[in-house]
Every structure is written in structure tokens, then in C-alpha cells.
Amino acid sequence: AQSVAQPEDQVNVAEGNPLTVKCTYSVSGNPYLFWYVQYPNRGLQFLLKYITGDNLVKGSYGFEAEFNKSQTSFHLKKPSALVSDSALYFCAVRALTTDSWGKFQFGAGTQVVVTP
Amino acid sequence: DGGITQSPKYLFRKEGQNVTLSCEQNLNHDAMYWYRQDPGQGLRLIYYSQIVNDFQKGDIAEGYSVSREKKESFPLTVTSAQKNPTAFYLCASSIRGAEVNEQYFGPGTRLTVT
Numbered sequence: 001a002q003s004v005a006q007p008e009d010q011v012n013v014a015e016g017n018p019l020t021v022k023c024t025y026s027v028s029g030n031p032y033l034f035w036y037v038q039y040p041n042r043g044l045q046f047l048l049k050y051i052t053g054d055n056l057v058k059g060s061y062g063f064e065a066e067f068n069k070s071q072t073s074f075h076l077k078k079p080s081a082l083v084s085d086s087a088l089y090f091c092a093v094r095a096l097t098t099d100s101w102g103k104f105q106f107g108a109g110t111q112v113v114v115t116p
Numbered sequence: 117d118g119g120i121t122q123s124p125k126y127l128f129r130k131e132g133q134n135v136t137l138s139c140e141q142n143l144n145h146d147a148m149y150w151y152r153q154d155p156g157q158g159l160r161l162i163y164y165s166q167i168v169n170d171f172q173k174g175d176i177a178e179g180y181s182v183s184r185e186k187k188e189s190f191p192l193t194v195t196s197a198q199k200n201p202t203a204f205y206l207c208a209s210s211i212r213g214a215e216v217n218e219q220y221f222g223p224g225t226r227l228t229v230t
Binding site: 009032034036041042043044045046049051090103104106107108109 | 149156161
């Protein structure tokens, strides 16, 4: 079975400071990892994904994420946070196994609050 | 929110009534999904469909039903058997058969049952 953990319910950061949102995963095959962002009362928007290759993935709005196979982590990062980055962030995993084909497993979400 | 529409945005129903949530996509995606979102619980999969006329139960299918008669449409019915139907419901779609591809989400429907 696959699972995703986002250990922090909320992350607080001052505008201009680096932002990190943590994600760890567990799968029984090669992981395909995704980050999404959700603004209040809206659907999820795709930010970036890791499939294979370079462990550092760059995505939308200045976000990037680092895949670490030994630590089974895929942390989301932004060098300089903006107030507009305040939102709910979800990590998700998909694994290429016959019993979970087509299904995403989402983490519980991390609320990011960026203060001016 | 891409090419996925969900209607209505807000829906109010009395307890004991069935209600159907609409989801339409013009992305030509084969796979479609329904999720339920509750505060602090992330997204939970209700049903998913990989192709027309086929669908599978997700993790919390009890009290819900779906149909997939057309590629672009995947309506969800919340039946009176669903014990706690008040939630935010999200529809998504993706390219089938390629786990590398992300899902695209609709704007969601907030259902309130009293």
C-alpha cells in the first residue's frame, strides 16, 4: 500500500524568508510524486512533479522540490516566500503497481501562512 | 481550474434527499475521479473511472454512486445512505494509462445537508 505523510499541519514564515513544506512517502514501486496548492474554496492546482532523473524539480510560481530516495522524502521549497503563497499545500504519490493503478494518494495537507 | 467544470458551486439539501453533483471536462481525458475533502483530512477518493462505462470504488464509496456514460461527464450522486454528506467535493481528470501525468481539478462543489 502507498501512503503520504505531511508532518506539519501549518507552517508559518515571514515574507521574504525561505519556505519549506515537508512530505514523506511510502510505496512498493517506483514513486511518482506531485505537489498541489489549494486556495480557499477552490480546486487544487498542480505545482510540480517528480518522475525520474534530476532530484531537484522546478515548478510553477518559483517553487521547487527535492526528491530524496534514501529518506523517502519530497519536500517543497521556495527561496523567498510571498504573502500570496499563503494556501493549503498537498503532496501526492502514485505508484506503478497493479492494485493501485490510476489512484493518487494525497497527504492531509499543510497550511502555509506567510506574514508581511 | 483548467477545462473541468463542476456545478453548482454551492448546494443545499435536506437530510434524506439524494443529490447529484455535476462534473464535465473538455480535456479529452479518459480517467476521472471524485474526491471528498473535509477539514484536516486531506482528499479521500470516492470513485474513479478509467474509461467510459467502467468505474471502481475508491476508499469511501459507501453512500455514493456514479455513472460514466460519456467520456466528458462523471456525475456523482450522494444518496440518503451517506451518513455525513456535508463536505467539499472535488472532481478531477487525467490522461489514462500514464502514471506520470498529474490530475486536473475542477473548482469544487460545497454540499451542505441539514
